[in-house]
Amino acid sequence: MEDASETRHFRTLFISDVHLGSKAAKTDFLLDFLRTHEADTIILVGDIVDGWRLKRSWYWPQSCNDVVQKLLRKARKGTRIVYIPGNHDEFMRDFPGIHFGGIEVAQRIVHEMADGKKYLVLHGDEFDVVVRNARLLAYLGDWAYDTAIAINVILAAVRRRLGMPYWSFSAWAKLQVKHAVNFIGEFQRVVADEARRAEVDGVICGHIHHAVMEDIDGIHYVNTGDWVESCTAIAEHPDGRLELISWSHKVSEAPAGKRASKLVPILLPKPLSEPSQDDGVRAA
């Protein structure tokens, strides 16, 4: 019963932070989105699978398989799919350059838009240490910045070897409520700096679950958001123009029809009293 006129076709779709394996993953929304959005290229910008979550307790309902199957099917039908691992699916980082089921894995890529503009595409967790220690690093200078990124990589590897969960940016940021806005701003600035170093026009990342498109000192900073709360994606039109799509918004706005009736139960508010103790759920 698929209405072809409803399907939108893009040059590229950017999706991140789905956290498959965490109960908070909005897989029904994502499936709905994938059904109605086609693209020549789909770039998965990290934290698609929540490996840390699955390690603690296995939660893999059919809908998670459906998402994976949907992506593999698109790959079979000719969509180029690139998987850039994040910190929650860093097990994928052991396979750079590997193709599986038509999906290619890369640490980061430079994507050229249809209008020739170049964008650095990465998940963003490599800047956690920098963001946390922004003030100190600004004081120490450039060498400290590079060292901090290197230390972040080493620490993550050591923690992984010891079976410790990845330190979570957003869980930490939430504890620092007063400064949360500063952290988002700091993250954006640090990532934009990296794009400037790479001599590109913009950057597309995920990690902090905060979808936005804005200019930061001449760098176009684009964040894909997440499919845990906001259900957002970035789409590149055939002419290279970028659009931030908020899918839950569209669903809730749609007139009562087949889609609305199907998705209404998911829209029921969850009890607000439960602060997410579990880092896997909202953790960036």
Ligand SMILES: [Mn+2]
């Ligand atoms: Mn992340």
